[in-house]
Amino acid sequence: MKASVSIRATALGPDGAREVTRALPEEVPVAVTCNGTTQAVMMCTPADLEEFAVGFALTEGYATPDQIERVEILEAEAGIEARLWIAEEAAAELGARRRAMLGPVGCGLCGIESLEQALRVLPPVSARTTLTRAEAAGALDALRGHQPLHDLTHAVHAAGLLMPGRGIVLAREDVGRHNALDKLIGAALRAGIDPAAGAVVLTSRVSVEMVQKTVLAGAGLLIAASAPTAQALRLAEAAGLTVAAFARGARVEVFTHSERLQGDQTDVA
Structure with a gap:
C-alpha cells in the first residue's frame, strides 16, 4: 500500500x-x-511497518529486539498484519500477562492492573548525552527537512533522532504520533543506532505514552513542538528524562533534568 493517495476536491472561494x-x-488498520496471537490493532500510515512492529514490541513490553526472530508484513483485504515471531520465553511471559488481564470482569482486579500498566514504573535513564541550547532550540527546524510526507499531505506527525553535532540522523512519519515514534525506535534498533546517543524530537505534544516509549528506548532527551502534560512530566522527572518543549527559533523551554542542556540558561518570558 502507498503512504498517500491523490483525492479530488472542490475548492470554494469568493471567485x-x-x-x-x-x-x-493513507490510514489503515495494522x-x-x-x-500468531493478535496483541493490538493500530491505525497507521502503511510505510516502515517492520520498523513500527519492532519499536512497538519494545515500547509495549512484548519483546526486545534480540528476542524477535522474524518480522513479516502481510496485506489483507481488511488491512495489514505485522507478524512478529518471538523467542519462547518472551512469548510465555506475554501469554501469562494476557491471561492475567482476562480474569473475572466483576472482581475489579483487571481494571486495577490496567491502570497500573498505564502508569507503570519506568527504569531509570542512564544516558549521559548532552546538547547545546542551540541544538535543542533548533531541533524542530532540523526535523522539518526530513518530513516528505508532511510536505505532500500536511497531515502527519514526525519523530526524529537528533545526534549532537550531527543533526537529525533518522526520521519517520505517520498519521499517529505514537506510531511515528515507534517507527523511529524500530528504525534505530534495526540500523544498530543506540537511541541513548541522541535526543528524540517530536512534532507533537508530550503525553505519558511518549515519555514511556522514549525512556524504554533508552534515550535521555525528549524535545517537542508542543506542551507536555503534567503527568508526563512527573514520570519524566522520576525516570531521569530531560523534557524540553516549544523549541523554535533560538528558544526552548526545559521542564525536567536541564543538566543535559549546555550553554546559557533558558529564560522564559
Whole structure:
C-alpha cells in the first residue's frame, strides 16, 4: 500500500468553485501479532511497518529486539498484519500477562492492573548525552527537512533522532504520533543506532505514552513542538528524562533534568 493517495476536491472561494487535487495520507488498520496471537490493532500510515512492529514490541513490553526472530508484513483485504515471531520465553511471559488481564470482569482486579500498566514504573535513564541550547532550540527546524510526507499531505506527525553535532540522523512519519515514534525506535534498533546517543524530537505534544516509549528506548532527551502534560512530566522527572518543549527559533523551554542542556540558561518570558 502507498503512504498517500491523490483525492479530488472542490475548492470554494469568493471567485467561485474550482476542482483541486490533494495528496492525503493513507490510514489503515495494522494488527500486531506475536507468534500468531493478535496483541493490538493500530491505525497507521502503511510505510516502515517492520520498523513500527519492532519499536512497538519494545515500547509495549512484548519483546526486545534480540528476542524477535522474524518480522513479516502481510496485506489483507481488511488491512495489514505485522507478524512478529518471538523467542519462547518472551512469548510465555506475554501469554501469562494476557491471561492475567482476562480474569473475572466483576472482581475489579483487571481494571486495577490496567491502570497500573498505564502508569507503570519506568527504569531509570542512564544516558549521559548532552546538547547545546542551540541544538535543542533548533531541533524542530532540523526535523522539518526530513518530513516528505508532511510536505505532500500536511497531515502527519514526525519523530526524529537528533545526534549532537550531527543533526537529525533518522526520521519517520505517520498519521499517529505514537506510531511515528515507534517507527523511529524500530528504525534505530534495526540500523544498530543506540537511541541513548541522541535526543528524540517530536512534532507533537508530550503525553505519558511518549515519555514511556522514549525512556524504554533508552534515550535521555525528549524535545517537542508542543506542551507536555503534567503527568508526563512527573514520570519524566522520576525516570531521569530531560523534557524540553516549544523549541523554535533560538528558544526552548526545559521542564525536567536541564543538566543535559549546555550553554546559557533558558529564560522564559
